[in-house]
Amino acid sequence: MIAEDHEERAPQGRPSGGDPPRQFQTPPHRKIIHVDMDAFFASVEQRDNPDLRGKAVAVGGSSERGVVAAASYEARKFGVHSAMPSVTARRKCPDLIFVKPRFDVYKAVSTQIREIFAEYTAIIEPLSLDEAYLDVTTNLKGIETATEIAQEIRAAIRSKIGLTASAGVSYNKFLAKLASDHRKPDGMFVITPRMGPAFVEGMAVEKFHGVGPATKAKMNRLGIHTGRDLRSQALPFLIENFGKAGGHFYWISRGVDHRPVRADRIRKSVGAEQTFALDMTDLAAMREALEPVIDKVWRHCETTGVRGRTVTLKVKFSDFDLITRSRTLPHAIDTRAELARNVFETLTGAFPFRKPVRLLGVSISSLGAAQAGDQDQLTLGL
Template structure:
């Protein structure tokens, strides 16, 4: 792999978009790897972090488990069926948060432009870095080596000139890998990708794209901007530009999360309350795992519903304290859902978000406090 300055100044006294040097660091099977590190009996065995009950969900799966098709967000009963030898371990979010802070201290040795996405991944802008290192690749290698030495865990990294491509690159040689996408490689690399590989394209969107004859990045690139906006709304512009390897979003170290949420678009429109209740469960599981992992709680729950005609409505409820359990989150979400039914139009998307965020260690006196994730 070769690297170098991504581009020259754009003539206006600041670096052009392609001169950025962005690293995406993604820990390998983070929760499961921590459990295997701390318990030698689990090493080399298929491990799932999560609950083994009928309603349990896999929060993370070791690579040994992934060979059987076990994935995060999968129902525990399904995971057990795929891998009868699967070992379930209860999550220890305090331990994961402590290790995550340790890793971020390593990042801070190189740059202050760090945008955490979760406990196990982050973007770093190292265009101007603290060591004046000319090569982003070398910084990524140093970071991976320090993470291994100080935590006993492995990380994969992607290096590129924007966030979209850096994230793609980090996934390219997992686990324990490093991949670089240069400006010369970027557009061609994107053209060869299946649309499912695009960050932000879920199963339902991928199916819709394929129904329109869009199966690869090259197919997406061939679509007009207006066509994509007509079919995918505001996301159409995003698809249009990333299909060309263009992503101008900066790495935002000061990004303040006012809310966190999860949603899902369905292959078939939903009409009945029970079907929507079932569809909400994995959404709520994902959202609550994020709350637990980040150590945050919130006072306001908002339900989002998109209909078959793409019209969107939201309903929210604030409580005096914080939502302190997944069951409480589900109860409030269902209370928001019931008055909205029945509907003439089918529902194609459901989402739930939590806002008015506070630390889970807050004493409750900071109403409306916002935190960095």
């Protein structure tokens, strides 16, 4: 069932707890769509190989050290999900079919999808290859409602690209994202201004953007399980327990989020990582293994012109525990040699490790505004 589509109306009154921060202050009325492709990587593989259709498919490595990058909905029924070790996925679903990822294909398909978006609006904020926000408050086709635009986009993706997408329509980004999750896969839902606060009240807190497993556990310990529970908390209490995020939780629990859709959203980081066939304990071997990872990151920097000041080393151990170590320089890193030197110094400073190392990754952040066009926030896998 699709709710009736209405334009946003300014909130009546203001909840107690002080003035909202700038991103929550009342903007012009908006109509926002969040489009999320359904099991994107796996669906592309099923589209391109008819033998995989209707079957449990995992995109990723099938070896003992492999990790699932994406899972079809047939596989998800068995509890298989992204970032799961392949051995665990195989145990949960013995008939699981592993397919090697084809990131060049996924990126090409993503470009086709964005071309469809661009027929309706220039205000597109990609979040990854498979999802984006669209501001259609005013649109290029003069269509009256955001609901109709979302329906047309989903139909075009199905007919032109052969894939399905879910869409959420609402008056802010937070609710549009919740709405797109509400009818997945291959569904659509609209949250109107009248529906917004009540819809949020009934949501489990783990459905909220920014609430991961650790935050969920802390909220639950404090007796906060739903949006209604969250809304009943005072702003000082939430800030005391969750820091800056407490203010975010305070406002979104009231259905308030006036962040604009940013077509010029600047990429926050670029990174690459490598999972090893055998666990590593030797520093020299780790340095050698990091060379192609550094190459991958720097190649992207050179291609796009992006430069950054913060270097982060990611280390995942054999038991899947994860640590990161970062260093921020007073200037942007301008050569591959400088990047490598900072990565190796960070690695040496963190060494020795108490456990064998399964994965190493490198990323650059604090990026300068002089970067070029590619806006995909996607870890560049090797």
